[in-house]
Amino acid sequence: MCSRMRELALRHPRYGYRRITVLLRAAGWPVNRKRVRRLWRSEGLKVQKKQVKRKRLTDGSSDNACHRRRAERMNHVWSLDFCFDRTADGRALKIFSVIDEYTRRCLAIEVQRRITGADVVRILDALMALYGVPAHLRCDNGPEYVCAAVRAWLSRAKVSALYIAPGSPWENAYAESYHARLRDELLDREEFGSLLEARVLLEDWRAQYNQARPHSALGYKTPEAFAAACAASRRAEPCSAALRRAQHDDEDEEKPMESVAQ
Numbered sequence: 280m281c282s283r284m285r286e287l288a289l290r291h292p293r294y295g296y297r298r299i300t301v302l303l304r305a306a307g308w309p310v311n312r313k314r315v316r317r318l319w320r321s322e323g324l325k326v327q328k329k330q331v332k333r334k335r336l337t338d339g340s341s342d343n344a345c346h347r348r349r350a351e352r353m354n355h356v357w358s359l360d361f362c363f364d365r366t367a368d369g370r371a372l373k374i375f376s377v378i379d380e381y382t383r384r385c386l387a388i389e390v391q392r393r394i395t396g397a398d399v400v401r402i403l404d405a406l407m408a409l410y411g412v413p414a415h416l417r418c419d420n421g422p423e424y425v426c427a428a429v430r431a432w433l434s435r436a437k438v439s440a441l442y443i444a445p446g447s448p449w450e451n452a453y454a455e456s457y458h459a460r461l462r463d464e465l466l467d468r469e470e471f472g473s474l475l476e477a478r479v480l481l482e483d484w485r486a487q488y489n490q491a492r493p494h495s496a497l498g499y500k501t502p503e504a505f506a507a508a509c510a511a512s513r514r515a516e517p518c519s520a521a522l523r524r525a526q527h528d529d530e531d532e533e534k535p536m537e538s539v540a541q
Contacts, residue, residue, distance in 0.1 A: 280308055281318055282393070283363070283371070285422050288324050290446055295326050307365055343441040344450035345417060350380035353509040354411050356441070357386065359418040360454035361394070362462065366471045374481065375399070376461075377406060380417070380453045382509060383494050384502035386410060388485045390477050396426035407436070417441040417451055460488070 280303070287299050294302075296319040300312045319325075342348065350356040358380055364372045373394045377386045386406050391398070403416075416433070418424045420442055433440055443450035465484045471477040493499040500508070 280310065280371075281322060282373075282422065283308070284315065284318060285322060285324070286361075289420055289422075290448075292445065293326060296324075306363070307369065308371075309369075341444040341447065341450060343417065343443050344447070345380065345452045348415070348417075348441055353379060353381050353506060354413050356380045356415045356417055357406075357413045358451055358454040359399070359416060359424065360451060360458060361421065361423070362458045362466075364466050364471070364477070366473060366477065372471065372474070372477055374461075375402065376454065376457060377402070378454050378457050379410075379413075379502075379506070382502050382506040383453065383457075383497060384489050384506050385457065385485050388481050390474070390481055392474065394423060396423045396428040399423050400428055400432045403432075403436075412436060413438060415439045415441050417443065417454075419443050419448070419451060420445050 283306070284299060284303065287302050288294070291298070291302075296316045297312060299319070300310065300315040303310055303315065345356075345358070348356070356379075358378045360376055360378075362374045362376075364374065366372060371392060372390055373392065375387075375389045375391075375394050375398075377388075378384070379386055386409075387402055389398070389402055407413075416438055418440065423429070424440070424442070430440075448455050461484065465480065469480055471480065489503045490501055493501055494505070497505045
């Protein structure tokens, strides 16, 4: 519960422990205000009395937003994010996903009762052994990403962290979009009887998402097919916007031919 409370405090920096208590209860945590207050103090959380005004760019996004620092090739930028669910007995599930932004492929989906910065390092180490080392990791400022273990590992691995602005989940749009699909197509439809059942069903859904689900931004290729094409060509494929333009150009070219035939 402490990690969820810290996440809510980061997302809503002007909320005190009373409002955080309401949000925790809405998420299914059976807690009272006194307990949250005690944990709030033990974690050193507080609402700062003096605020520093944050200067936004023209569109209200920081330099690390996904539309400002775009992935240019496969394995260039991975995005990381958490979402939450529960098993039938009411116990929390924490779901961690890693997305390759260029191919939209989900490289890993891990579910546990609790995931720490050390777990994040372990998962990323295993992924880099399979896929290579990315240039950047895009994530929020959650405690699992800013802890000393992760920062030390980033330095050793020579990977740059693109931390999005606090309270700006739209800057990590690829991961947010992926988790929206996950919630709509699986989490809101299935009740997990156990942690093991959640792991099996989530991994099955990841395989289906990568291998069978056409992605509109990839010209309706699946993420696996698009990644395979990138690997085979040994060069960066056109970005998804270019793919859509090429598709429309093909349709425009076919129309005059049809009118001539008539």
